[in-house]
Amino acid sequence: MIEYKEHILRNGLKLIIHEDHSSQLVAVNVLYKVGSRNEEVHKTGFAHLFEHLMFGGSQNIKDFDGPIQLAGGENNAFTNCDFTNFYDVLPAKNIETALWLESDRMKQLDFSEESLEIQRKVVVEEFKETCLNQPYGDAWHHISDMMYSKHAYRWPTIGLDISHIEQAQLSDVKAFFERYYRPNNAILVLSGNIEYDHGVTLAEKWFGDIESGSVPELNLETEPTKVVANKRIRKANVPAESHYMGFNMPGRLERGYYCCDLLSDIMASGRSSRFYSNLYKGTSYFSEIDAYISGSFDPGVFMIESRLTDASQADKAEQAIWKEIKDIQQNGVSTEELEKVKNKVESGLIYSEVNILNKAISLAYFDALGDTTLINKQSDIYQSITTEEIQETAQTILNPSIVQELIYAPNEE
Amino acid sequence: MTLDRSIAPAIAALDTILIPQIDEYRLSNGIRVIELNSGSQDIVKLEYVHAGGRYQESQKLAAKLYSSTLRDGTSSRSSAQIAEKIDYYGATLSSRSGMDSCSLILYSLHKHLDQLLPIFLDVCTDPVFPEEEIRKTCVRSSEKLKIQLAKNEVLAYREITSLIFGDDHPYGYNTYPEQYLKLDRNLAQEHFDHCIHTEGSFIIISGKITDAIRLVITSRLEQIPIKENKRLEKVFDSYEMQAQRLNIEGPNSYQKAIRVGKKLCSREHDDYAKLYVTNTVLGGYFGSRLMSSIREEKGYAYGVFSMLDTMAKEGSFYISTEVAIKNAEATLLLMQKEIQELQDKLISKEEHRMVTNYIMGSFINMLDGPFKTSELIRTLYISGLDFHYLDSLIHTIRDTSRQEIQDIAKKYLQWEDMSIVMV
Numbered sequence: 001m002i003e004y005k006e007h008i009l010r011n012g013l014k015l016i017i018h019e020d021h022s023s024q025l026v027a028v029n030v031l032y033k034v035g036s037r038n039e040e041v042h043k044t045g046f047a048h049l050f051e052h053l054m055f056g057g058s059q060n061i062k063d064f065d066g067p068i069q070l071a072g073g074e075n076n077a078f079t080n081c082d083f084t085n086f087y088d089v090l091p092a093k094n095i096e097t098a099l100w101l102e103s104d105r106m107k108q109l110d111f112s113e114e115s116l117e118i119q120r121k122v123v124v125e126e127f128k129e130t131c132l133n134q135p136y137g138d139a140w141h142h143i144s145d146m147m148y149s150k151h152a153y154r155w156p157t158i159g160l161d162i163s164h165i166e167q168a169q170l171s172d173v174k175a176f177f178e179r180y181y182r183p184n185n186a187i188l189v190l191s192g193n194i195e196y197d198h199g200v201t202l203a204e205k206w207f208g209d210i211e212s213g214s215v216p217e218l219n220l221e222t223e224p225t226k227v228v229a230n231k232r233i234r235k236a237n238v239p240a241e242s243h244y245m246g247f248n249m250p251g252r253l254e255r256g257y258y259c260c261d262l263l264s265d266i267m268a269s270g271r272s273s274r275f276y277s278n279l280y281k282g283t284s285y286f287s288e289i290d291a292y293i294s295g296s297f298d299p300g301v302f303m304i305e306s307r308l309t310d311a312s313q314a315d316k317a318e319q320a321i322w323k324e325i326k327d328i329q330q331n332g333v334s335t336e337e338l339e340k341v342k343n344k345v346e347s348g349l350i351y352s353e354v355n356i357l358n359k360a361i362s363l364a365y366f367d368a369l370g371d372t373t374l375i376n377k378q379s380d381i382y383q384s385i386t387t388e389e390i391q392e393t394a395q396t397i398l399n400p401s402i403v404q405e406l407i408y409a410p411n412e413e
Numbered sequence: 414m415t416l417d418r419s420i421a422p423a424i425a426a427l428d429t430i431l432i433p434q435i436d437e438y439r440l441s442n443g444i445r446v447i448e449l450n451s452g453s454q455d456i457v458k459l460e461y462v463h464a465g466g467r468y469q470e471s472q473k474l475a476a477k478l479y480s481s482t483l484r485d486g487t488s489s490r491s492s493a494q495i496a497e498k499i500d501y502y503g504a505t506l507s508s509r510s511g512m513d514s515c516s517l518i519l520y521s522l523h524k525h526l527d528q529l530l531p532i533f534l535d536v537c538t539d540p541v542f543p544e545e546e547i548r549k550t551c552v553r554s555s556e557k558l559k560i561q562l563a564k565n566e567v568l569a570y571r572e573i574t575s576l577i578f579g580d581d582h583p584y585g586y587n588t589y590p591e592q593y594l595k596l597d598r599n600l601a602q603e604h605f606d607h608c609i610h611t612e613g614s615f616i617i618i619s620g621k622i623t624d625a626i627r628l629v630i631t632s633r634l635e636q637i638p639i640k641e642n643k644r645l646e647k648v649f650d651s652y653e654m655q656a657q658r659l660n661i662e663g664p665n666s667y668q669k670a671i672r673v674g675k676k677l678c679s680r681e682h683d684d685y686a687k688l689y690v691t692n693t694v695l696g697g698y699f700g701s702r703l704m705s706s707i708r709e710e711k712g713y714a715y716g717v718f719s720m721l722d723t724m725a726k727e728g729s730f731y732i733s734t735e736v737a738i739k740n741a742e743a744t745l746l747l748m749q750k751e752i753q754e755l756q757d758k759l760i761s762k763e764e765h766r767m768v769t770n771y772i773m774g775s776f777i778n779m780l781d782g783p784f785k786t787s788e789l790i791r792t793l794y795i796s797g798l799d800f801h802y803l804d805s806l807i808h809t810i811r812d813t814s815r816q817e818i819q820d821i822a823k824k825y826l827q828w829e830d831m832s833i834v835m836v
Contacts, residue, residue: 022453024431024777060418065700070767072427072774074699091777096422104418121712125668129715129735133667135563209416237664239563240556271484271496281492281549287556309556340501347503347522350454354782 001376002359005196009204011212012184016363016372017199018191020356026192027357028088028098030106031364033187034180035082036159037152037220037298045159048079049123049168050176054086056115058105071097079157082297083368089357092193096202103206106186109177116170123165127158135238136408146230146404147246147301150221182213187367191360223248223299226402233407240287241311243318244406245304247397252297252369258381259393260293260302265341266333266390267291267304267324272340274324284309285317297369302397311409325398332391345382427773430807433786435800440635445615447790447800450622452783455523457620459630461537462516462791464642465608467583468726469513471600474588478547478596479604480510481554483517485546487539492546495532504529506536512584513725514795515608523626530633538637540605542598555593562590565663565670566735569836572659573672576832577729579652584724611642615794619787652676656832663836669741672834673748674731677825680723680796684821686809688721688730691821694760694768695719695751696732698775702751703732711747713740725796730825741835755822759815772810 004018036047054077055064068075073090075098088098131137140156148154159165188207190199226248250256268275268291275289288307294300308317352358366375436448470476484506485492499506502525507518517537521529561567571587578585618630654676663670678685689697696703696719707717717734736744760768780786793802 020453022451023781025781061421063700066767067421067424069698069700069771069774071424072770072777074771074775074778089778091425091427091774093425094422097424100418100422107418118709118712122708122715125713125735125737126715128667128737133565133665133735135560135665205416237563239560270500272493272500277493277496280553281546284549284552287553287560307556307560309552336501340497343503344500345503347456347520350456350522351520353454354452354456354784356781 002353002363004363004372006372007200007203009183009208011208011210012182013203013207013210014187014367015200015203016187016189016367017194017196018189018359018363019194019196020192020359023192023356024091025089025356026092026095026190026194027360028090028095028102029189029191029357029360029364030086030102031187031189031368032084032181033185033368034084035080036155036157037081038180038218039152039155041155041160043164043168043172044155044161045123045157045165046168046172046176047084048157048159049119049165050173051077051079051084051086052119052123053111053115053173054105054109056112056119057110059108059110060104061101062110064101064105067097067101073098080296081153081157083365085361085364087357087360095190095194096206099202099206102188103210106181106183106207107210109181111170111174111177113170116168116173120165120168124162127162127165131158135236136242139242139244139406139408142232142234142406143244143246143301143303143404146232146406147248148223151223151298152220153223153296153298178213179216182215183207183210184212185215187364189360189364191363192356220298226404229401229403229405231405231407233409235409235411238408238410241308241314241410242408243306243308243314245321246404246406247302247399247402249293249300249302249397251299252295253371255381256393257293257300258385259389260397262338262341262345262382262385263328263390263393263397264291264293264302265344266328266337269341269344278324279320283317283320285313285320289321322400325394328391328394329398333387335387338385338387338390342382342385346379349379424770427770427777428811430773430776430780432800432803433780435790440631442635442637443612443639444634444637446631447615447617447794448622448627449617449619449783449786449790451619451786452621455621457521457523457526457618457622457626457630458784458787459519459521459533460516460617460787460791461518462514462615462617462795463609464513464611464613464795465515465604466511466513468724469608470583471603471607473586474592474596475600475604476510476515478551479601480508480515482542482547482550482598482601483508483540484536485550486541486543487535488541489539490532490535492543495536498532499529502529506533514791516791523621523623526626526629530629534633534636538610542601542605544598547596547598547601551593551596555590558588558590558593563664565665565668565836566733568661568663569670569672569733569834572661572834572836573674573731573832574729576657576659576834577654577674577676577731578727579654582649582652584727585652610637611640613642614639617787617790617794619783654832656830658833659835661834661836666738668735669738670733670735670836671741671744672731672733673745673831674729675831677721677723677728677730679726679728680793680798680802680806684825685723686806687813687817687821688825689806690768690772690810690813691755691818691826692719692721692730693772694764694818695755695822695826698768698771700767700771702755703748706747706751707734707736707744711740711743713737713744745833749828752822752826752828756819756826759819762815765815765818769811769813773807776807
């Protein structure tokens with residue numbers, strides 16, 4: 001159970017405070033409700049590039065990192081398809097340094113050609129390091145493209161193409177800031193060694209005078225239901241044949257999301273899971289096998305990913321996976337098996353409450369999703385899922401007639 | 414009154430750090446227990462540590478084979494039965510091995526600990542290392558290694574560590590996919606017989622520890638019979654690295670992975686704390702000299718870091734980054750220039766204060782919460798140090814002067830002494 005209190009500033013900034021006085025630290029988390037799903041198809045990778053630019057200095061602070069380090073803190077950020085999240089963790093007595101920094105860059109980021117030029121290069125190197133220079137590094141470029149035809153999830157957060165980042169203009173950057181980086185599109189969470197009243201006073205002091213803006217409404221196209229299966233084979237310089245089987249699944253707020261999460265756990269989480277014991281240990285086809293969900297706000301992806309020990313056995317490997325899926329579809333799962341994954345979810349939730357930063361990010365996440373109270377309802381929702389629902393989920397979601405398959409085949413030497 | 418944003422909020426000095434209290438005691442069988450009681454969730458972590466890492470093994474890969482097959486079955490429980498129970502109670506049981514130690518780690522909710530401890534005890538005292546499971550594990554490890562070897566940065570790391578420590582030294586040797594296929598269960602058994610449950614073994618209990626929880630744990634662990642440590646501590650020839658440069662054609666051609674490094678010292682060395690500060694200035698944090706120059710000024714790399722990789726007996730220093738091929742030589746020159754600058758000029762008071770505060774803050778972070786702190790405890794204890802060492806380390810770091818940083822850079826970071834690997 002995570003206790004928290006909320007407050008909304010006049011400019012629309014949402015403030016959430018969680019007190020944990022066992023820590024000497026405080027986490028300051030600022031979430032902006034903008035991710036790659038807000039991008040235009042010919043300007044992808046922008047939300048992520050912007051995350052980098054947020055460290056390029058603001059009106060009164062030339063260098064973001066210096067002051068936070070001087071205050072004994074650390075900071076970082078991440079971007080995904082739904083939101084961009086910035087955080088600072090520092091000794092509680094220096095909390096104002098983080099609030100000064102975060103509020104100044106929300107109030108007025110300092111745009112310059114130099115800063116844009118440098119961060120464009122950094123992001124291009126990041127693109128190369130994570131996507132091009134790694135075996136299977138462009139898997140999510142292909143998967144996103146195969147899984148989505150209309151929805152903005154059809155490009156990955158890093159961007160569809162490196163050229164979109166290379167061509168980013170200062171005017172685009174300014175427009176993006178004015179559109180999305182406004183207090184009424186942000187959530188500020190303070191978690192750790194901080195009193196609620198003091199937190200509100202400080203937030204009002206540093207963020208109160210920032211002007212709100214008009215944030216464009218999110219207009220996303222609904223992804224049509226798939227009607228045909230698809231297979232893409234990519235010859236690449238990879239060390240082993242790899243298979244990705246993607247299935248569309250419900251969004252984060254739907255009950256089906258929880259069913260898919262538990263189903264993927266039954267299949268592949270832990271050493272007693274079906275995949276681990278029947279496929280990874282029970283056959284010699286796989287050097288790795290996993291099932292997981294993408295966890296996005298809008299309808300996401302249920303993925304089965306495997307790496308083969310021997311490409312000539314690919315057909316048998318694939319049949320073995322389908323045999324496991326069909327077993328759940330036809331025979332369902334036992335009450336004990338479901339109870340097991342629920343127990344794991346329960347402890348996972350408790351473990352995640354140890355760390356003040358985790359708690360801060362979770363609070364911001366659920367608020368961005370639309371309902372902060374969900375943070376303390378997760379356990380109950382998972383507990384309420386039945387074995388019938390799991391079987392039905394396996395039947396409807398893991399449908400062989402609409403599976404999207406990506407195969408990496410090693411180049412012949 | 415309007416807020417003047419051009420004035421930074423005052424920063425409170427971080428000269429004192431609250432170090433959590435630990436308790437140390439011995440069980441009736443002689444095992445040393447280090448207990449860290451903190452946290453508000455009903456969770457406990459149990460880590461049973463042995464002097465059984467690469468440094469203590471009788472043959473290459475013994476420690477790794479032992480730890481990756483430890484949970485594969487006991488006389489009375491199969492691998493699947495163990496996994497089933499652990500998962501059922503929402504716990505995690507992990508086994509790991511490193512350079513100087515190996516350990517078995519259990520995370521459990523209070524309410525399930527009673528059910529889980531018998532399994533924990535069974536796994537650590539009565540493993541059977543079944544031949545069939547071992548064979549499969551080895552095939553999979555071999556396949557996984559092949560995938561790792563397709564990455565430039567992995568190849569670069571392997572080369573620099575073997576240049577630094579020597580290819581036969583436990584800290585420096587590299588393994589190859591075909592080696593895994595020749596291993597058998599006797600190697601794991603032998604490692605168990607000689608390195609596990611010996612006088613050097615110890616247990617770290619962390620999390621929320623009530624009297625009842627303590628009693629449940631200690632009464633179980635007291636049943637473990639402790640062996641005399643029969644293995645003679647091996648002494649490895651002191652290997653002197655000859656600085657050299659290796660250019661390797663890597664599997665990926667978009668970027669070059671660069672590693673620049675040399676051998677340094679262990680934590681016990683008088684200069685360790687000062688090296689810690691000097692390394693941080695150079696490349697140990699986001700605002701470091703290397704990061705500012707190579708990432709923020711030139712945009713050559715997504716990240717560039719230098720680190721002290723410190724083991725129980727020795728340590729190393731290396732710089733690592735991945736850059737576009739055309740910028741590789743220029744990046745090397747920048748690294749050399751930044752080191753030279755540290756040797757030639759005193760760092761400014763401002764930068765000195767920033768680095769010191771950053772390090773103090775990072776220690777507060779490392780000590781935040783029982784589980785992070787337990788990691789630190791393990792690192793210190795396997796190096797033969799104790800928790801008091803932390804006090805003196807923090808004090809020496811805080812008091813390291815600007816002159817000392819320059820002296821240390823001159824004494825230890827001569828560019829000519831560094832080996833360079835580019836893949």
